[in-house]
Amino acid sequence: MNVVEMKGITKRFPGIVANDNIHLTVKEGEIHALLGENGAGKSTLMNILFGLYQPDEGEIRIKGEKVHVTGPSMAGKLGIGMVHQHFMLVDPFTVTENIILGSEPTIQGRIDREKAEREVQEISDRYGLRVDPRARIRDISVGMQQRVEILKTLYRGADILIFDEPTAVLSPQEIDELIEIMGNLVREGKTIIFITHKLKEIMRVCDSVTIIRRGKTIDTLQVKETDENRLASMMVGREVSFDVEKEQREPGETVLSIRDLRVADSRGADAVKGLDLEVRAGEIVGIAGVDGNGQTELLEAITGLRKTKSGRVRLNGKDITNLKPRSVTRSGVGHIPEDRHRRGLVLDFSIGENMVLQTYNLPPFAKGFRLQYSEIQEHAEKLVKEYDVRTPDIHTPARALSGGNQQKAVIAREVERDPDLLIAAQPTRGLDVGAIEFIHRRLIEQRDKGKAVLLMSLELDEVLKLSDRIAVIYEGKIAGWVDPSTAAEEEVGLLMAGGKSGAEVKS
Amino acid sequence: MLDVLTNVLQTTVLYATPLILTAIGGLYSERSGVVNIGLEGLMTIGAFTAAVVTLATHSPWVGLLAAVAAGVLMALPHAIASVTFRADQVVSGVAINFLALGVSVYLVKAMYDGAAQTPSVPETLKRLPIPGLDQIPVIGPALFNAFPTTYLAVIVVFLSYYILYKTPFGMRLRAVGEHPRAAETMGVNVFRMRYVAVLISGALASAGGAGLSIAIGSEFNETTVAGHGFISLAALIFGKWHPFGAFGAATFFGFAVSLALIGQIFGLTAYVPSEVLNMLPYILTILALAGFVGRAEAPAAIGKPYETGGR
Ligand SMILES: Nc1ncnc2c1ncn2[C@@H]1O[C@H](COP(=O)(O)OP(=O)(O)OP(=O)(O)O)[C@@H](O)[C@H]1O
Ligand SMILES: [Mg+2]
Numbered sequence: 001m002n003v004v005e006m007k008g009i010t011k012r013f014p015g016i017v018a019n020d021n022i023h024l025t026v027k028e029g030e031i032h033a034l035l036g037e038n039g040a041g042k043s044t045l046m047n048i049l050f051g052l053y054q055p056d057e058g059e060i061r062i063k064g065e066k067v068h069v070t071g072p073s074m075a076g077k078l079g080i081g082m083v084h085q086h087f088m089l090v091d092p093f094t095v096t097e098n099i100i101l102g103s104e105p106t107i108q109g110r111i112d113r114e115k116a117e118r119e120v121q122e123i124s125d126r127y128g129l130r131v132d133p134r135a136r137i138r139d140i141s142v143g144m145q146q147r148v149e150i151l152k153t154l155y156r157g158a159d160i161l162i163f164d165e166p167t168a169v170l171s172p173q174e175i176d177e178l179i180e181i182m183g184n185l186v187r188e189g190k191t192i193i194f195i196t197h198k199l200k201e202i203m204r205v206c207d208s209v210t211i212i213r214r215g216k217t218i219d220t221l222q223v224k225e226t227d228e229n230r231l232a233s234m235m236v237g238r239e240v241s242f243d244v245e246k247e248q249r250e251p252g253e254t255v256l257s258i259r260d261l262r263v264a265d266s267r268g269a270d271a272v273k274g275l276d277l278e279v280r281a282g283e284i285v286g287i288a289g290v291d292g293n294g295q296t297e298l299l300e301a302i303t304g305l306r307k308t309k310s311g312r313v314r315l316n317g318k319d320i321t322n323l324k325p326r327s328v329t330r331s332g333v334g335h336i337p338e339d340r341h342r343r344g345l346v347l348d349f350s351i352g353e354n355m356v357l358q359t360y361n362l363p364p365f366a367k368g369f370r371l372q373y374s375e376i377q378e379h380a381e382k383l384v385k386e387y388d389v390r391t392p393d394i395h396t397p398a399r400a401l402s403g404g405n406q407q408k409a410v411i412a413r414e415v416e417r418d419p420d421l422l423i424a425a426q427p428t429r430g431l432d433v434g435a436i437e438f439i440h441r442r443l444i445e446q447r448d449k450g451k452a453v454l455l456m457s458l459e460l461d462e463v464l465k466l467s468d469r470i471a472v473i474y475e476g477k478i479a480g481w482v483d484p485s486t487a488a489e490e491e492v493g494l495l496m497a498g499g500k501s502g503a504e505v506k507s
Numbered sequence: 508m509l510d511v512l513t514n515v516l517q518t519t520v521l522y523a524t525p526l527i528l529t530a531i532g533g534l535y536s537e538r539s540g541v542v543n544i545g546l547e548g549l550m551t552i553g554a555f556t557a558a559v560v561t562l563a564t565h566s567p568w569v570g571l572l573a574a575v576a577a578g579v580l581m582a583l584p585h586a587i588a589s590v591t592f593r594a595d596q597v598v599s600g601v602a603i604n605f606l607a608l609g610v611s612v613y614l615v616k617a618m619y620d621g622a623a624q625t626p627s628v629p630e631t632l633k634r635l636p637i638p639g640l641d642q643i644p645v646i647g648p649a650l651f652n653a654f655p656t657t658y659l660a661v662i663v664v665f666l667s668y669y670i671l672y673k674t675p676f677g678m679r680l681r682a683v684g685e686h687p688r689a690a691e692t693m694g695v696n697v698f699r700m701r702y703v704a705v706l707i708s709g710a711l712a713s714a715g716g717a718g719l720s721i722a723i724g725s726e727f728n729e730t731t732v733a734g735h736g737f738i739s740l741a742a743l744i745f746g747k748w749h750p751f752g753a754f755g756a757a758t759f760f761g762f763a764v765s766l767a768l769i770g771q772i773f774g775l776t777a778y779v780p781s782e783v784l785n786m787l788p789y790i791l792t793i794l795a796l797a798g799f800v801g802r803a804e805a806p807a808a809i810g811k812p813y814e815t816g817g818r
Contacts, residue, residue, distance in 0.1 A: 052692070052815075073694030088689035090682050091807065101682050102693030104675040111675055152693070 001028045002064070003160055003191050004049065009058035011044055013400070015392025018044040019055070020215035026160075031182060031192045033202045033209040033223070035235050037432040038404025039390035041215045042195050043085055046162045049193075050082040051075040062160070073102070081153020082162040085195075085403055086341070087145055089137045095148050096120050096133040099155050123154050127184045141292075143174035150181065161185065162193045165403065167201060168430040171291040171458045179205050197404075197432045199228040211235050236434035244440050244465050247448075251468070252281035253316075255452035256302070256421050261311035263294070263301045271297035273476035274311070279421065284443065284453040286467030286484070288460060290496050294476035295456050296338060299425055302454075303335045304328040305343070315421060329358050334419030336411055336427045338456075344410040345398045352380035352394035355413050387412035388438070403430045408439075415442055422446055425456045440466060460489060474498050511773070516649035518768050520657055521723055523761025525550070525715040527660040529739035530746065530753040531667050532711030538671065538748060539704035540684035540808040544600030545585050546712045547736025548607030552581045553716025555611035558625045558727035559618070567632045567721045571656075571714060578713020579706050581607055586705040590698055593812030604736075612729050624728030625720075632656060632722045656718040663711065668750040680704055684806035687813040697813050712736065738764070738788050741795035747804040763788040 004026040011019040018041045026032045034042050047053045049060065051069035060067055062078045069075050075082070089098050096117050105112045105119070120133040129147045137145060146166055153161055163182075167175045182192055182205055194206060202209055203223060211218040211234050218234055232240040256279040265271035271294040279285045289295055300306035302313055304325040313321045320328055329335070337343035345354050356365050356376050364375045380394040389408045391401055398406055407430055414422065424443060428436045443466060447453050457463050463470055463484075470482040472495040480495045529546050536543040556577040561570030581603065588599040615625055632654050640651035671677035682690040683700045691697050719735065720727045742760050746752030767784040770776050775784070 050692075071694070072692045076694055082692070084692070088686065088692050090685045090689055092685060093678075093682065097678060098689075101678060101690065102695050104678065106675060110673045111678060 002026065003028045003062065004193070005061040006045070006049065007059050007061075009045060009048060009055045009060075011041075011048060011053060011055050013392075015396070017215050019048070021217075022058070022212060022215070023217045024210055025220065026191060026193060027208075028191055029186060029189060030207040031186060031194055031205055033206040034193060034195045034212070035197075035199075035202065035209055035231060036212040037214070037235060037390075038197075038408065038430075038435055039402040040212045040235075040432075042212065043164055043402065045212075046082060046164055046193065046195070049075070050080060050162060076103075076156050076158070079157065079159045080162065081156060081158030081160070083146065083149040083153065083164060083166055085164040085168075087149060089145055089148060091136075091138045093137060094133070095131050095135050095137065095140070095144075095151075098137060098148055099152050103156060120151060120155065124151060127154065127188070128181055142169050143171070143177070146170065146174075146178070147181070159189065160191050160193070162195075164195045165197070165430060166194075167196055167198060168403075172460065173290065175201070197430065197436075199231050199433065202231065203228060213237060232433045235432065238434075240433050240437055242433075242437075244437075244444060246444055246466075249282050249448065249468070251283040252450060254278050255281050255316055256454065257312075257314045258302070259312045259314075261298070261301060261313065262309040263297045263306060264309055265294075265297055270309070271476055272301065275473075275477055277471060277478060279452040279454050281420075281452050282447055282450045283468040284447050284455055284466050286463035286470045287454070287456040287473050288463045288470050288482075288492055288496060289458075289473035291458055293473050295425075295473055297476075298473070299335075299338070299423055299454075299456060302328075303333060303423060326358070329419075332420035334414040334417050334422040336414050336422075336424045338425040338429075340406055340410050345406060347399040348397055350395045350397055351384065351389065351391050351401070351409055352377055354398050354409060355380045355383055355394075357413070359417070383409075383412040383416055388435070404432060404435060407431055408435060411439055411442070415446065418446075418449075419451070421452045421454065423454045423456075426458065427455070428457075428459075428462065460492060464489065464492070472496055513645050513649050515762075515765075515769050516646060518765035519758065519762040520649060520653055521761075522764040523758045524654065524657045524660050525718040525723070525735055526739045526742055526757040526760050526764075527754055528656070528663060528715035528718065529712040529736060530742040530757045531660075531663050531750060532708040532713075532715065533740055533743045534667065534671075534708075534748060534750060534753055535680070535704045535711070536708035537743065537809055538684045538806055539680050539701045540687060540806055540811065540813070541586075541589055541701055541705050542596040542600060542810045543585070543705070543708055544597050544740065545582070545603030545607075545736075546600075546708070546740050547732060547734065548600075548604035549578050549581055549709050549712035550716030550719070550736045550739075551604075551607040551611055551732045552577050553713030554720040554731045555607075555615070555625075555716075555727050556713070557717035558628055558720040559614075561628050561630060561721050562625060565630050567628075567630055570721055571632070571717050574713045574717035575710045578709040578711070578716075580709070581713070582705050582709025585709075586702045589812065590701045590705070593814065596810050596812075608729070611727070615727065625726050628721055628725045631725045632718075654718070654722040656714070656722050659714070664750050664754045671750065681806070684808055687808050687811075691815065697815075701813075712739070715739065734789060734792070737796070738792050741792035744795045744805075745791075748806060760788050760791065763791060 002025050006024040009019050009022045022045055036042050048055050051071045051074050067078060099120050100116045105115050117133040124131050129151055131144055131147050166178060206223045208220060208222050210220040213235060258277040261272055261275045262270060263272035287295060297306060301308045304323050307322055315331055320331055359365055365372055377394060384394055387408050390405050411427060428439055443453055455466055467484050470484050471478045472480050472492060482492055529550055533543045533546050553574040557570040557574040560573040561567045585599050585603050588594040589596040619625060634652050635655050636652040641647045679695045680700050683697050687697045716732060719731050738760050742756040743753050745756035766787055767781050770781060770784045
C-alpha cells in the first residue's frame, strides 16, 4: 500500500522554484531514500509533508486519503513525524520535557513527570535508542540529541518517519547505531523517508530511492536494481568520479608547528594533552580519530577561538599561540569550521556580506572607513559562480540557503583568501557527491600551490583519500602516524581505538 | 533596636510588593520571548485606574480589579505590535510607556478640573493582620500585618512557579521563549502563547501599579510610578527570569527603595546625603539593564519576532 503520495508539488520562494512539480510515492514499511544535490529541494518537500510549508500547487495523499497538512500538529495526527536537518530541541529542557512538549501527560492539571519518564524509557528500550530521560539537552552528545528527536516522533505515535540528513552530523560509529535503529523501526511496522548524500548508506539500508534535481523529480528506482555510480550521475546530471587524482609531491618548509599543546574543554577537563604536530608547505595532513578525542579543541586552539593552557603554536616560525582569532586569520590561517551555523556564517547577513567577514575592513572592500559595496558584490558574484553556491542572488540572507550551499559559501570564502595554512574541519559534511568531488579537488589544488592543509574529518575514507600523512588522534594526543598509500583501514582503525601501531612512519 | 528591625522589615515589604507583582508580570512576557520594557507604562495605567475607580466606587477592591482589566487592555497593543506585526519589542514597549503616561495624566486633568493629581483617595486598601501570626515578636507586625496586595504578591510568586514549572501551559510558554520553531513543530501555537503571556504581564504589572496609588500612597500623579516599572524589570533580570529569583531580587530592590526612609531611622543621613540613598535603586537598575548581570541566563529567543514558515 502507498502510505505517502505527493503529486505535482510545486513550491516557490522569492527568486527560486524550490519544488517544481515533484512526485513522490512511498510504500508501507519501506525505507525510501530521497536523493538530490544541495539545494535540490529535499528539505522543502519534507517540510511540506510535515506541514511547516504550504505548497503552491499539488496534492498529498496519506494512506490513500487526500489531506491538507495545515501544520505540524495536523501532521502529527496523520502519523507523520520528522527529524529535522537542524535539530529542534529546547536546550535547557530535559530529554523528557523535549519529548512530551505539546502533548504532556497530566494528573490534576500538573505534568505527570514520572509517567512521562517511564514512557520515554519504555519506547527508548523498545527501539534500542538508549537515552537518559532526565539528562539536559545541552549536556548530551549530538548522537543522543538525534535519538531524542526520533523519540519525539515515536512518542506521538508516528508511523511515517522523515529523517532529514540524520547522518551528516554523526560519527561513523553513531551512523552504524542509527542504521540499526532504523532497522528496528521498520520491523515494528514504521515507514521511513531517509534523506542522505551518502550513497553507501542508501545501498546499505534503503529499499527504493527517488532522485530529484533542481526541484524536479528525475526517477524512482529499486535500490537492488541500481548502483552507486548510476545514482550519482542521475543526481548530478553528469559522471562523477569517486577517486581523487593526486600526484606525489615533495613537501617544503614547516608551516604549522605545534609543541606540547594542552587545551581544556568547555568543562575544564584536559582535552588536548601535550600534543605535537607539524604541517609542511605542499602537504595535506589528515587528522583521523573518533569524535571527542580533542579534535575540536585542537583546531579551536590553533585558530584562537579557545585559550591554550600551555604549549606553543607557530606559523611560519612566528608564535601565534593565543592570538585573537582576527590576528590568527591575518597571519595566514584559513578555517572551515566544523559548525557552520555557529562559527562560519552570520545567518542574518547576506551571502555577499558573509563572503568578506574577515576582509571587509581592508582594501579593496573598504576605503578608509567606508565599505565599497560594488567591490564586495563583485567578489561575491565571482565566488558564488565559481563554487556553485546555489542562491537566488548574493543579497539573499545566508539563513535561506540549503544546508549544503551554506557550507559551500564558507569554503569559497576561506579557500579564496589563499591562506598559507588551511584548516578544514569536516569540509564536506552535508555536501552532495558532486560538490564533494569539487571541494576535494580544491583542497588538493591548495596543496599543489604549496600551501599547507590540515584536514580533520570523522570519515576515514576522506582522510585516507586526501591526506599525504595521517595523524591519528587518541585521547588528546597523536597516537601514531600513518602513511595513507600503504596503510590499511584496519590499521588506522586500531590506532583510533587506542591500540599501538606497528608501522610508525613519522617523517 | 528590635523596633528598628521591625521598621526596616515593614518598609521593605511595603515597597517590595509592587515590584514583586510587576517583576512576575514581566517574567511571563519575557519567558515567552517578548521583551517587556512597557512594565513602567503598565504600572502607570494600573495606578491611575485604581485611584480613579476607587474614588468613584469607594471600593479599593473594585479599583484593583479595574486596574487589572486596564492593564490587560494596555498590554494588548504591545502584543499586537510585537507578536502579530513582528515590530521591535523594545520600541513597542517604550511606546506603551509614553502612551500610558500621556493618557493617564491627560485624563486626570480632564476629570479633575485641570489638576495635576487625583484627589486623595480616602478608601485605600487597609492593612490586614493575620490573627495569631501578627503577634510574633519582631517579624509579626512586619510580615503578617501587611496590605492585602502583599499577600497577593506572595501567592502570585508561588502560583507562578507552579504554573511555569509544573503545568503543560508553563512548559509550553518557556519552550516558546527558548526555541519557538521547536515548539511549533510540536504543535504549540507560538502566537497564542505569546499573546497570553503579554496579557498576563499587563494584568500583574497593573496590579503592582495599583499598590502604589491605593495602598502605599493614596493618590495618582505623574510621579507616582517614577521608574518602579524599570526597577521591576531589573529585578526580573537580577532574578535570572525565575519566579523565586525575581521575588528575592524585587525584595532586595524594595529594601533599596526604602533605604532613604530607613536611613533616617538609623541616622545614616548624617553621613550619606539622602539623595544618594534615593539614587541607589536606580543605579542598581542601570547596572542590571546595561547587561552587567544575568544576560547569559536570558531566554534564548527573547526579543526575536517569530515567523511561521521562515527559516
Ligand atoms: N524559507 C526559505 N526562503 C527562501 N528560500 C528557501 C527557503 N527554504 C528553502 N529555500 C531555497 O529553496 C531551495 C531548496 O532548498 P532545500 O533546503 O529544500 O534544499 P535541500 O535539497 O534540502 O539541500 P541540502 O542537501 O543542501 O540540505 C534552496 O535554493 C533554498 O535556498
Ligand atoms: Mg536539506
